[in-house]
Amino acid sequence: MRKEIVGALLDPKQYNKNHRPLNRWTGQAASNNSRNHQNMDFTVNIYLRMIWEDARLAYSASNPNASVSLHSMKDKIWMPDIFFRNAKQVENHADPVPNILVKLRPTGRIYFSQLCSYEP
Template sequence: MTLEELMEHLFHPDRYNKKIRPGANDGKSSEVAIGMYVHSLSAVSELNMEYTIDMYFRQFWNDPRLAFNHSYEYITLDSFFRFSIWLPDPYFMNSKDEHFHTVTVPNIMIRIDGNGDVFYSQRFSVTLSCDIDLLAAGSM
C-alpha cells in the first residue's frame, strides 16, 4: 500500500468522521495531554496588566480510528490536514489576543503514529491578562 492509498483509507468518509471525538461511540472520554515550548516572553505591561508569549502549543491524544498497520512507523501531515481530523478545542481563559503564525504556511505539524497516537503542534502568540505588581515582586 502506498502512502497515498494509506491516507485515502484512513480518511475515507465511510470510516472516519472528524466531527465525532475519539471514544465517543464507545462512551469513553478523550484524554488530551498538552505541552508548551515557550519561544519568547515579551511585551510585559504593568500598566495594561498583560504579557505576550510566543510558543509552540503541543497536544497529544489517541484516536484509534487513525491506527494503521503498515511499514511506516508514523506519518507526518502538513497543516492542511487539520481540516480532516478531529481536534481538541482548548482555550486560554485569560487570553486578550491571539496571533497564529502563517509564514509561509500555517505553522502546524501533525504526526500520527501507527497505534493512532496523534501529535499536533502549532506556533502562535497570545497576549494574556495577569495581575502584575512589580513593586511587590521587587520587594521579595
C-alpha cells in the first residue's frame, strides 16, 4: 500500500518538488555541545526537526493518525533550504546509514528530523 500511495503522490506529472508549498513551516533544534579549549572551538550536535504542510501530498486514509515513511524518497519532495550562518563546517551524520526521519501524514503534513553537527 505504501508504494501505491507514494508512487501516486510523487508522480512527476502531478508533483514538482521545485515548487514551494503555500503553507508555512516551523522548525526546532535540540543541541549538545563539545568544546576544544586549546583551539577555542566548539562543535554543536543538534537534532534538526522541521514540520511543514504540502497539500499536494495529502492522501485519504482510514486512520487520520496514519503516516507513511518517506526517508528513502526525501530527494523527490520539496524540502526547506537550511543553512547555518557563519558555520565553519556542517556534517550530516550518515554512519552507518543516514540519520534522517521523514514521515508524511494524510493531511500532507511532513515531519522531518535529522542529526547533524556544526562548528560555528
